Amino acid sequence: MQFQIARTDLQRQLQHVASAVPRGTPPMPVLSNLLAEVRAGQLHLTGSDTEVTMQGACGLRESSTDSSITIPAKKLLDIVRALPSTVDALEARLVDRDCLQIRAGTGRYTLATLPATEYPQRPVVGVATLLKLSDGLLSSLVHAVGYAVASADQRTYLNGMLIHVEGSTVTCVGTDGLRMAVARAALPRDVGPAKQVILARRGMNAMLTMLDGKDSPVDLAIGSRHLSMTKGEQCMVSGLIDGKYPDFARVLPTGMRHEVKLDRRVLLDAVKRATIMGSDVKDAVVFDFSGDILRLSASAKDKGDGSEELFVPDLRMTMRLGLNARYVTDALAALVEDTIYLRVNSPSESVVLSNGDGNDHVIMPMRL
Known part of the structure; x- marks a missing residue:
């Protein structure tokens, strides 16, 4: 193996594939390494922890015959990151069968x-x-929906994000049993019969590392045991969780009697201020609707209490209910629209925070 490559190209792909390399002691020593393959004038890199596999490719300036080897991931990335900005390219060649020698600027490095x-x-x-x-x-x-996905729950199917595709609609769902987030979007074309899979949290997080929120195209391939996402010359493959996900359509409350239109940012800031005294993640924030005023309050034993009042025109309801404060702020942070809707039937039934356009966040009430 022998090749010359642009430093910036190599660093970008290394950062991508190295994110899949296990931290700590891997189940197999070779998983601390990246698979490096020279094929047809390109360097193909692969990193994996067996649950998630990241792949990337970049063009080579020069290369010898096609070949492959595995290289210590962290050491190689550390070397490339530490190189001075004046170094434009580096050269690598295999010596003594099991050592890769790297030349970059004035530096010489040898990796087992x-x-x-x-x-x-x-x-x-x-x-x-x-x-x-x-x-x-x-x-x-x-x-x-990612914030609502459970972590280390005994019900393994909750430790992943549901992806449901049917016709020209894709729906993503996350839940930990006490709250649920649902987001829907239209697809550019009809994909046919319904298909539903559970993407493990690890795969969901790996997906997010590849996404930047811009308009570049992304291809998803949803199989029976694996899901892949391809973006340009980079690819991620993740295992799927085998299990039956809760019927999210049945969990979503319907026919809500009350709907309150609110400014999302104003509500989020008010909840944060009202709950300053709280110290426990299970602390409740009380929503007290009366007349045209929404009063938010929270208290902590031996510490004090706090409250905020918001003017809500045309409120037309009187109700007092308690919600987990962190669940409320998580849902409001996930909703990005300026205007949101709070929907509720009674103090003992689930509350829905919604953007009114397919993005719904369900929170179970707390006993006051």
Whole structure:
């Protein structure tokens, strides 16, 4: 193996694929390495923890015959990052069969390698439902529901984000059993019959590292056991959780008797101020609707209390209910619109915070 490559190109791909390399002691020593393959004038890099696999490719300025090897991920990335900005390119060649020598500017580095044959086979998505959408759209869907995905729940199916595609609509859902976030969007074309999969939290987070919220195209391939996302020369493949997800359509309350139109930022800031005294993540913020005033209040034993009042024209309801303060602020942070709607039937039933256009956040009430 011998090649010359632009430093900026290599660093960008290294940062992408190295994000999949396990931290700490990996299940197999070779997983601390990246698989590096020279093929047809390109360097193909792969990093994996067996649950998530990241792949990237970049063109080479010069290269020898096609070959492959595995290289220590962290050391290689550290070297490339530490190079002075005046270094435009670096050269690499395999010496003594198991060492990669790197030349960059005045620097010379030698890294111990492992054979490519020891690297696990990359996952294959197989027969899949194909979606083409924009980075910005997918990014908004994942950010809207990701906060509600459970972490380390015994019900493994809750430790992932549901992706439901049917016809020309894609729906993403996250829930931990006490709250639920649902985000929907239209697809540019009909994808046919319904398909539903659960993307593990690890895969969801890996997806977010590739998304920047811009308009660049993204391709999703949803198989029976794996999901892949491709953006330009970069790709992510993640395993799917095997399980039956709760029927989110049945969980979403319908026919709500009361709907209150609110300024999202004003409400979010008021909730934060009212709950300053709170110290426990389970602390409640009380919503007290009366006349044209919404009074928000919170208290903490032996510490004090706080309250805020908001003028809400045409309120026309009297009700007092308690909600988990962190759940409220998480949902309001996920909603990006200026105007949102609070929908409720009674103090003992779920509350829905919504943008009115398919982005709904359901919160179970607390007993006051």
